[in-house]
Structure formats: structure tokens, C-alpha cells
Amino acid sequence: MSARGVVSEVVDPEMPMLTLADLGVVRSVDETGDRVVVTITPTYSGCPAVEEMRTDIAAALTGAGYGPVEVRTVFSPAWSTNWISEAGRRKLAEAGVAPPGPAPVRAAGPIPLTLGPAPAVRCPRCGSPATDEISRFGPTACTALRRCPSCREPFEHMKEI
């Protein structure tokens, strides 16, 4: 398998239903001689999973017979949930996590406050469009907590950035 293929199949440590390719964090995989240089973008500045992603990528490549591995993290351009693949969105929904909608498009000038209700999010279990936000910050940096009054289940929503 190509080095790119090996890296693409590594799963996210916090959302193991997604591969790093689904999540859209793999920027490049370059093979130079027997050396592999992988570049990834963290989802959030303080994302604690980055260190594990680095370790898992190196372990997967070494396990597949590749030589010295270097994993670099770059912050620019900043990751966006728009980079999550269609397959990734489907897998999120199947695992009970509501996939993100389109990331907000920024107009010129100061960023407006958003004090109104959050945009509607469909329940990943029963499909009801009328769900409530419990908290904008969930168990991982990238999710918000919601609940569905129809099926009475709480669920996570990957918030748009």
C-alpha cells in the first residue's frame, strides 16, 4: 500500500469511527527515498489528540514497512469542518454524531455576535429536525451537546468551524 494509503486509514483517536482522511487533517504525505514526511493540521489549537495522531501515523507506517517517519503539524491554513469527507459525514451520523453543516462564511468587517438560537440540527437517531442545544461545548473540542425531544436521546453535534 502507498504511504498515503497507510496514513489515510489511521483512525482519529477521539472519534475512531473516522479515519484521518475522513476528518480532512492529512495535508500531505511525501516519500523521499526511504523517508516519509507526513503533514497534518490540528482541528483545534489545543487539540490533545494531535500527539496521539502523530504516534499512530508513525506506528502505522513503520508497521507497513516504511522507513524513518517524520510527522509535521501545520496550523495554516486552519482546519475547517468543510474538509470532512462525505464518507466521514455518513460515518459520523451512523455513530450517532450529527455531522456539521456548512462552516459560517465570513463577511468583511467585524465578526457579528450570534445570540439567537443555534441553527437547526437534525437528530442523528430519529431524524427529527427539532432538537435542543444543551451546551456549545461537548466532550471533545470539536463537538457540542444536544438532545432530541422526540426520541429523548442526547447526542453530540460536530460544530461548524
Add this chain to the structure above:
Amino acid sequence: MMSPHAMEEDATNAYQSLSETTDHDDPRWAFGSGFDEVEAEITAPAPADPATLAAYCLMLGDDALVLQHRLSEWVANAPELEEEVALANIALDLLGQARVLLARAGHLTDSDEDSLAYLRDQAEFRNVALVEQPDDLDFARCIARLLVFSTWRLALLQRLEGSADPVVAAVAAKGVKEVAYHRDYAARWTLRLGDGTAVSHDRMQAAVDWVWPFVDELFRTSDAERALPGVAVDPADTREEVETVLAEVLRRATLTPPRAKPVGTVGGRGGRQGLHTEHLGHVVDELQSLARRHPGASW
């Protein structure tokens, strides 16, 4: 249930993965894993005098580092689990911003992020007084301070997306998305408490009164900021936007904008010059106690 032996062989086991990180050069995982991995960005050539740029990175980094410490004090103390998770998430975003900025400052001055976070003395910190104040675990104070801070930092970061320094620009572009969420969180709570019951209104008003004297320092221009055109943003330029947003939130929350005499600076000097209130000492002592007691410890 996995047998201990099977766990040992599981390459994806979280604990094993963490211990394996010691195979790169810095085994001090407990002190942060080091940003050697973002070499490409951290080591970019400085577009200005390196010492001045490093000083500027410390200002932006220390604001985030010290506030994340104050926010982390809420862990196991928040009124509800959801708020605890939210505050910890916000702290984590700020910690992430601080790490990159301190790593950049470290690279420019032949130091590193861990030494800057754990071995600097109080007078070497460059944060504003706002972030070092204890909120005494008063939730309204926590929210009032976060509202002011995130409104100001969002205005700064948005302008810094065009910074000539690639690291500052990258932190800013990433941070804008994060801090916009922080500001919304604080603004929503301000509305809920201010326009809530008589008790919550009074407590939120008292919290706003408490935080207001520290706002003026946010717009003071330091020498480093003045010396870095194109790299730094003059914080005075954010005043109008910040005051407009804060006034709007207070109005909607039925709160009265305080008339407060500014504090936090003495003879024009403040946190940006290393002159701090006594509270920073407590933060620094706690933040650094492990690293100072066990220098270079690894696990």
C-alpha cells in the same frame, strides 16, 4: 475485558501510545510534548527584529496562558457539568494558542515553550492585569471577564490574520474561529444572567462592575507593538469595535455600563512591561510548582 498482556500488544492503546511519544527527542511529556513538530512554521524567518517579535509573541501567549489557568480553576467547581466542560474547552483552546506563541518566542530567543511557561519569573510575564485577577469562583465574574477578554482578543486576532509573521498569522486565523465561540458563550450567559432574576441581574451587574476597571489597559499601546508595524496590531485600534460589542451585550442584558476608574497600571506601566498585580504570583507559583520541584522530570 482485555488481558494485560493483550493490552501491551495493542499498538493503539492510549497509554502505550503516550509512552511511545518518548521516542522523539524530548521525553518530558508531562511538561508538554514540545512543538518541535511544527518546525516548519515555528522556525520561519522573523520578518522583524527577533527580540521584539519574541516579546510580542509573549504578550499574546501570556494573555492566553494565564487566563486558561484561571478558567481551569473551574474544573470540579462549576455550577453544572456542562459549564465545567465548556470552560475547560475554552481553556484548552487558549492553551493551544499559548503553546504555539511561546514556542515561537522560544525559537526567536534561543529558549523553548516549556522554559518560558515553567521557568520564567513573574516579572517576565507580559500578560495584561485582566487575566490574572482571581474570580473567586464567582460564575458571573468568570463570565464577565471572559466576555471582555474574548471580545478584545477576537478583535485583535482578526486583525492579526494579516500579520507579516507567519506564526502569528496562523495562530490568529485558527484562533478567530475558536474565540468567536468563546465570545458567544460569554455573551449568551451575560444575557441569561443579566436579563434573568433580580438576584442573577444584581450579581451579573456586580461582576461587570468588578471587571470594568481592567478594560482600559487592553487598549494601551506598548513599545513592542509600536515597533512592529505590519506584524503587530495597535490595540488602540480595537477600542471602538470592542466598546461597541460590549455596549450591545450590556444593553440587551439590561445591565448598566459602569463608570470605572482604570486600574492595572502604575505610572503608565502595566503587565506589558512586566508590572503585575500580586495575583499573578499565585498563578505562576501554582503553574510552575511541579516543573520547579522536579526539574526535567519525565514519565
